Amino acid sequence: MTPAKNDHRGSDPLTSKATSFSEDAGRLPTGVSQGVSAKSYPSVRDRLSYNWTNAMFSWQRTAYHFQPEKNWMNDPDGPLYYMGWYHLFYQYNPDSAVWGNITWGHAVSRDLIHWFYLPLAMVPDRWFDAGGVWTGSATLLPDGRIVMLYTGDTEESIQIQNLAYPANLSDPLLLEWVKYPDNPVIVPPAGIDPEEFRDPTTAWIGPNGTWRLLIGTKVNDTGMALIYETTNFTTYEAAPGVLHAVNGTGMWECVDFYPVSTNSSEGLETSVVGPGVKHVLKASLDDLKMDYYAIGTYDPVSDTWTPDDPEADVGIGLLVDYGRYYASKTFFDQNTGRRILWGWINETDTDYDDLAKGWASVQTIPRVVTFDNKTGSNILEWPVEEVEKLRLNRTKFDDVLVEAGSVVALNISSAMQLDISVEFEIEGSDALEALEESEAIIECATAQNRSTLGPFGLLVLADESLSELTPIYFHIAKSTNGSLTTLFCADETRSTKASEVFKKVYGGPVPVLDDEKFTMRLLVDHSIIESFAQGGRTVITSRVYPTEAIYGAAKLFLFNNATGVNVTASLEIWQMNSAFIHPFPLDEM
Amino acid sequence: MKKTPMPFTLLSFAQLLLIAALPSASADLIDDTCKKTPYPDFCVTALRSDPRGSTTDTPTLGLIMVDFVDKNAKSTGTKIDDLLGKSPDPGTRQALTSCQESYGIISSSMVPPSKESLTKGDYKFAVQYMNAAADSASKCEAGFGGSKSPIYDSNIYERNAATVASAIASSLL
Numbered sequence: 001m002t003p004a005k006n007d008h009r010g011s012d013p014l015t016s017k018a019t020s021f022s023e024d025a026g027r028l029p030t031g032v033s034q035g036v037s038a039k040s041y042p043s044v045r046d047r048l049s050y051n052w053t054n055a056m057f058s059w060q061r062t063a064y065h066f067q068p069e070k071n072w073m074n075d076p077d078g079p080l081y082y083m084g085w086y087h088l089f090y091q092y093n094p095d096s097a098v099w100g101n102i103t104w105g106h107a108v109s110r111d112l113i114h115w116f117y118l119p120l121a122m123v124p125d126r127w128f129d130a131g132g133v134w135t136g137s138a139t140l141l142p143d144g145r146i147v148m149l150y151t152g153d154t155e156e157s158i159q160i161q162n163l164a165y166p167a168n169l170s171d172p173l174l175l176e177w178v179k180y181p182d183n184p185v186i187v188p189p190a191g192i193d194p195e196e197f198r199d200p201t202t203a204w205i206g207p208n209g210t211w212r213l214l215i216g217t218k219v220n221d222t223g224m225a226l227i228y229e230t231t232n233f234t235t236y237e238a239a240p241g242v243l244h245a246v247n248g249t250g251m252w253e254c255v256d257f258y259p260v261s262t263n264s265s266e267g268l269e270t271s272v273v274g275p276g277v278k279h280v281l282k283a284s285l286d287d288l289k290m291d292y293y294a295i296g297t298y299d300p301v302s303d304t305w306t307p308d309d310p311e312a313d314v315g316i317g318l319l320v321d322y323g324r325y326y327a328s329k330t331f332f333d334q335n336t337g338r339r340i341l342w343g344w345i346n347e348t349d350t351d352y353d354d355l356a357k358g359w360a361s362v363q364t365i366p367r368v369v370t371f372d373n374k375t376g377s378n379i380l381e382w383p384v385e386e387v388e389k390l391r392l393n394r395t396k397f398d399d400v401l402v403e404a405g406s407v408v409a410l411n412i413s414s415a416m417q418l419d420i421s422v423e424f425e426i427e428g429s430d431a432l433e434a435l436e437e438s439e440a441i442i443e444c445a446t447a448q449n450r451s452t453l454g455p456f457g458l459l460v461l462a463d464e465s466l467s468e469l470t471p472i473y474f475h476i477a478k479s480t481n482g483s484l485t486t487l488f489c490a491d492e493t494r495s496t497k498a499s500e501v502f503k504k505v506y507g508g509p510v511p512v513l514d515d516e517k518f519t520m521r522l523l524v525d526h527s528i529i530e531s532f533a534q535g536g537r538t539v540i541t542s543r544v545y546p547t548e549a550i551y552g553a554a555k556l557f558l559f560n561n562a563t564g565v566n567v568t569a570s571l572e573i574w575q576m577n578s579a580f581i582h583p584f585p586l587d588e589m
Numbered sequence: 590m591k592k593t594p595m596p597f598t599l600l601s602f603a604q605l606l607l608i609a610a611l612p613s614a615s616a617d618l619i620d621d622t623c624k625k626t627p628y629p630d631f632c633v634t635a636l637r638s639d640p641r642g643s644t645t646d647t648p649t650l651g652l653i654m655v656d657f658v659d660k661n662a663k664s665t666g667t668k669i670d671d672l673l674g675k676s677p678d679p680g681t682r683q684a685l686t687s688c689q690e691s692y693g694i695i696s697s698s699m700v701p702p703s704k705e706s707l708t709k710g711d712y713k714f715a716v717q718y719m720n721a722a723a724d725s726a727s728k729c730e731a732g733f734g735g736s737k738s739p740i741y742d743s744n745i746y747e748r749n750a751a752t753v754a755s756a757i758a759s760s761l762l
Binding site for chain 2: 049096097098099100101131134153157159194195196198250251286287289350351352355500
């Protein structure tokens with residue numbers, strides 16, 4: 001039982017892996033005292049770990065998402081583009097499928113999709129990071145230098161910030177890294193808990209030519225971003241104020257701060273300010289294991305940031321991703337002029353399962369981030385177009401009728417590696433007006449909860465008999481103030497028969513404008529599903545571990561659980577190739 | 590009259606009252622920390638039994654509890670070895686073997702990241718891995734089919750200690 005404080009929307013995704021204790025040890029199943037054999041109560045046996053076979057475990061490995069060959073990974077670090085290569089670093093345990101002994105893993109790609117593993121970039125081999133080479137970010141300087149700031153943990157458990165840089169800037173693979181010998185460059189200031197001071201951001205240049213970066217912390221329960229200024233990246237001054245703080249949000253991990261253009265879909269370099277620019281401030285909330293963001297205005301003179309909507313401030317408003325997702329970080333891709341977002345996807349099976357299969361965690365497909373100038377109040381996230389290179393054959397379905405209360409099978413060759421685009425239309429727009437008050441729904445609930453206008457969507461990784469299925473869907477309802485709300489949801493509660501897997505319903509509201517159809521894009525890749533609604537206004541990442549709906553038994557269906565309307569769906573479904581991620585052939589160089 | 594000898598400091602009555610009324614700082618921290626856990630009495634008893642319990646540092650209280658999880662896991666492993674050596678019936682043998690594996694994993698793979706997490710200040714991992722340990726102790730007990738297992742006390746202890754360790758880490762988030 002975790003303390004109530006950790007409960008958010010019913011449960012805490014990263015830690016609520018335990019089943020209810022009150023049902024377990026020491027309590028006899030009813031009936032045993034009356035002489036009925038305990039073996040006839042399958043619920044007791046069900047709580048043991050599922051009898052995973054090697055086939056089931058190896059099916060869970062993704063085909064085109066980045067993950068190391070084995071062991072534990074967490075936060076993406078220092079993403080950057082340099083001399084023709086995209087670089088990804090990541091928190092990595094070289095010894096085990098659980099967190100610990102953290103090093104920086106390293107991989108490179110030409111196209112953000114086909115990755116090559118490289119040797120570890122940094123290991124905890126200095127006193128200033130002996131406790132772990134933790135999360136950090138890259139800053140590319142105008143003169144071509146690369147500066148990496150990262151959190152080190154000392155043996156005395158103090159979180160400090162260290163500087164590292166490539167040993168050889170003419171090596172496009174950036175294989176070797178040098179740690180500044182006089183590290184740390186930033187230590188916890190007075191009044192800040194030395195164990196709540198980490199994850200330096202990419203720096204940006206201010207009006208006086210000084211660089212600034214942010215480090216997240218908390219004071220009591222107020223999460224905040226501290227500002228540090230530097231001209232040389234080796235000596236820093238703490239700014240007198242904070243960039244922003246929000247009461248009640250707790251520790252801000254993996255702070256990210258970046259400009260977006262309000263009048264174009266171009267990405268912006270991190271130092272850009274001016275008219276037509278807003279700034280996104282994002283924090284990973286340690287308390288809730290969720291990534292929150294808000295859009296606002298940055299004042300470079302006072303070094304403060306103000307949210308456009310204080311009621312949807314950082315930590316209390318929009319989520320970067322409504323699913324299993326954390327520690328996200330963006331970078332400016334100067335090669336193509338895009339702002340690109342990485343996010344860490346943890347497992348929802350048990351740590352025991354992870355040890356048994358030998359690995360844990362996946363990264364999302366990188367997403368382009370832009371400002372949504374139709375709504376003006378959120379960002380859009382969309383898989384980088386390079387992922388479309390993996391598309392093999394396409395199957396098209398036009399205007400498939402899905403009647404109220406029905407399921408329609410989609411005949412495709414395979415259903416475990418897919419790129420799906422689907423458009424839904426509701427038959428009879430007067431149904432929207434006829435929606436009654438009593439159906440007010442404010443949160444995603446299981447897809448089995450039916451109402452007049454939903455839910456409807458897709459059943460992903462479902463077997464023929466629907467004994468396992470993952471519904472991804474829209475649910476339209478009247479919100480408490482009478483206006484129509486659309487929720488976009490992913491229901492993992494029946495995604496697997498394995499009872500030890502943490503299964504819940506994820507999702508959140510998605511703005512749907514008057515002239516818009518209901519659209520979804522899904523990337524299905526074995527045990528991960530990334531779902532994008534309305535061009536990326538609301539995104540949900542799901543981890544699922546089916547036992548039956550795997551390999552050839554996995555199918556795809558349309559469904560409509562609405563009671564009052566039919567929907568028609570038009571789809572394009574591509575089979576997706578593997579990205580064949582493998583070690584860089586260094587010995588062939 | 591003789592003067593009061595030097596070694597004796599004459600305390601006023603008020604000062605004596607004050608000293609008697611002051612609780613020790615360490616007992617307060619244990620009480621405050623344990624109140625936030627699902628098994629406060631168990632928590633207090635366990636922490637007070639350890640000399641490090643007089644620390645003024647919540648993460649260290651968490652570390653003490655993780656040590657109890659580890660010690661109990663190892664001693665339970667030994668008990669299971671003994672029981673397996675006594676030729677139990679197939680159902681019991683199967684359950685014991687599964688528990689043996691679980692307890693081994695607690696020591697080898699749940700305790701180290703939990704200690705690292707509490708030591709280094711990224712507390713969410715101690716929450717995660719101690720929850721996993723508590724869960725596996727419950728599952729071990731459940732594997733005996735509903736009647737009290739021969740290692741019932743060990744399983745309950747492990748569940749309690751790991752749950753408390755997780756809750757202490759959680760309170761630090």
